[in-house]
Amino acid sequence: MGNLLRRVVAQFDVDRRVLTLAFARMADGIGNSFLIIVIPLYVTSDAVGGATFGLEEAMIIGVILSLFGFLNSSAQPFTGRLSDRLGKRKPFILIGLGGLAATNLAYVFADSYLSLLAIRGLQGVSVAFIVPASIALVNELATSQDRGGNMGVYNTFRLIGFGAGPIAAGAVVNLGPYALPNGASISGFDAAFGLATVTALISYLLVSVLITDPDGTKANAGADLSIPIRDRSGPNLLDPIFTLGVASLFMAAAIALFSTIQPQVNARLEQGATWFGLQFAAFIIAQVALQTPIGRACDRYGRRPFIVTGMVLLIPTTLVQGFLTSSLLMFLARLSQGIAAAMVFAPSLALAGDLAGEGESGSKLSVLTMAFGYGIAIGPLSSGALIPYGFHAPFVFGTVLAVLGTILVYTQIEETLESTATVPVVGDD
Structure with a gap:
């Protein structure tokens, strides 16, 4: 053993x-x-x-x-x-x-x-x-x-x-x-x-x-329960860990929209429960396949390029789900959405870990896990409320969240690794 x-x-x-x-x-x-x-x-x-x-x-x-x-x-x-x-x-x-x-x-x-x-x-x-x-x-x-x-x-x-x-x-x-x-x-x-x-x-x-x-x-007896919102020491308006938390909430909500509208998805795509199960699992398949290689890649190329690129990819992969009429294409869209999330999740935790001071790992990283959990809870409630306005409505809402999250990480997040290999970032010159 x-x-x-x-x-x-x-x-x-x-x-x-x-x-x-x-x-x-x-x-x-x-x-x-x-x-x-x-x-x-x-x-x-x-x-x-x-x-x-x-x-x-x-x-x-x-x-x-x-x-x-x-x-x-x-x-x-x-x-x-x-x-x-x-x-x-x-x-x-x-x-x-x-x-x-x-x-x-x-x-x-x-x-x-x-x-x-x-x-x-x-x-x-x-x-x-x-x-x-x-x-x-x-x-x-x-x-x-x-x-x-x-x-x-x-x-x-x-x-x-x-x-x-x-x-x-x-x-x-x-x-x-x-x-x-x-x-x-x-x-x-x-x-x-x-x-x-x-x-x-x-x-x-x-x-x-x-x-x-x-x-x-080390014990940190002086730790408090506050979550900084403003960036007190860096060049940006918002604290980077708070920014990552908000982006994680938006990302999780966009991903979780799919879970509670199975009857509407199956009716639109004229499919059964098996196809829906595969589409739902596609996100997890992408996560399992890519979390480790992306995590290792961000140790070499930096955290920010993957976070920004993943948030950008989240925009079209969320929006397209509201307009597809093919079961196979919906599976591919969900798979691509999982790839986007994989590019964000491990690098975000790594970046937050880089920023956490001695004795702060629990409190700093819990901001991201808490936000992701809230997003997973908010997403299904949002899709249930919006689906009466049309099949596309929940996914348009998720796309807006993805756009806002992308703007936040692009403008408020700085690289934390001191030296990285060169890798292009979507939107960089």
């Missing part, structure tokens, strides 16, 4: 702890993304009842799923800042993974809408302990010469887990009930919740045994 791990580490050329953390996040990502598919099925099953507070089932599902994102994103600046103050990353990750395992198991005993809402809310808070501390740990284990590559490897495996979970979830539920050796059986839902619990426990074990905080991590 040790020799295998060393060979894998050599292949990806990252710190062993970064790769271990990537594998741990892949495992918990599988379990957490399981629930995106399983919870709606569980809500509409006979296993759940109780007070609905006047809401339809579809709205209850939306509230349960959205609560996770809003609580997760809202709590990240606080957990990130607290981990900076204490100078600890591993304990925060373990607290989050422990909470995730416990809440995954709690679904087995949930039989009311209110209990599902409470459990999903606690999961959002649990994951808020994991994300800023994990990103901060990756940042502190890296240097300016390999930070992008480390971020790329971490995100690649995390996204593999996130993409694999929904694929397996439906099959696990539908193949139930499962017979046990003692003659009893468990339902497909209980099996899915059990598997999600196991994946969180695997992550907990990996982090417990193989992860240590970097020796250089």
Whole structure:
């Protein structure tokens, strides 16, 4: 096992702890993304009842799923800042993974809408302990010469887990009930919740045994919860990390527009659920394929060229989706949109990591992860509100956000690497 791990580490050329953390996040990502598919099925099953507070089932599902994102994103600046103050990353990750395992198991005993809402809310808070501390740990284990590559490897495996979970979830539920050796059986839902619990426990074990905080991590007791908006020391109007956060929010919202309008997409393209699934997955496929090479490339050529070019590419790849009538072309558009996001995400985290001072990684990088989470939550709500005005309306809205984000990063972001190879930037002379 040790020799295998060393060979894998050599292949990806990252710190062993970064790769271990990537594998741990892949495992918990599988379990957490399981629930995106399983919870709606569980809500509409006979296993759940109780007070609905006047809401339809579809709205209850939306509230349960959205609560996770809003609580997760809202709590990240606080957990990130607290981990900076204490100078600890591993304990925060373990607290989050422990909470995730416990809440995954709690679904087995949930039989009311209110209990599902409470459990999903606690999961959002649990994951808020994991994300800023994990990103901060990756940042502190890296240097300016390999930070992008480390971020790329971490995100690649995390996204593999996130993409694999929904694929397996439906099959696990539908193949139930499962017979046990003692003659009893468990339902497909209980099996899915059990598997999600196991994946969180695997992550907990990996982090417990193989992860240590970097020796250089220092407590920052003077850290506060403020997020600077103005650039206090540089030549631009806006703080670069705040700018990257706003651009990440716009990018995430533009990408997430697609997720809640499946009936309208399928009707317009005259396609079935299989094509929609492929189009939805195209974004993740591009991310998995490109996060690591782009992360490494930005260590050589600089962060800014990739961020700007990715935001520019986001504009046409978002707009065109509102006017396509071909399933294959929609797949290619989503794939191209994923390429655009891959060019932005790892280099943005690397740039923010370059700017984070000693003991600030958790708080600085949580700005980006928080903003991305809010964008993922806002996008579906926006498309649902705008689709009555025409199929093109949500995508025009997303395009406007992409344009604004491009203007922000082009005018407010400076390169952070002291010396880089030459690479053209879209819009540069």
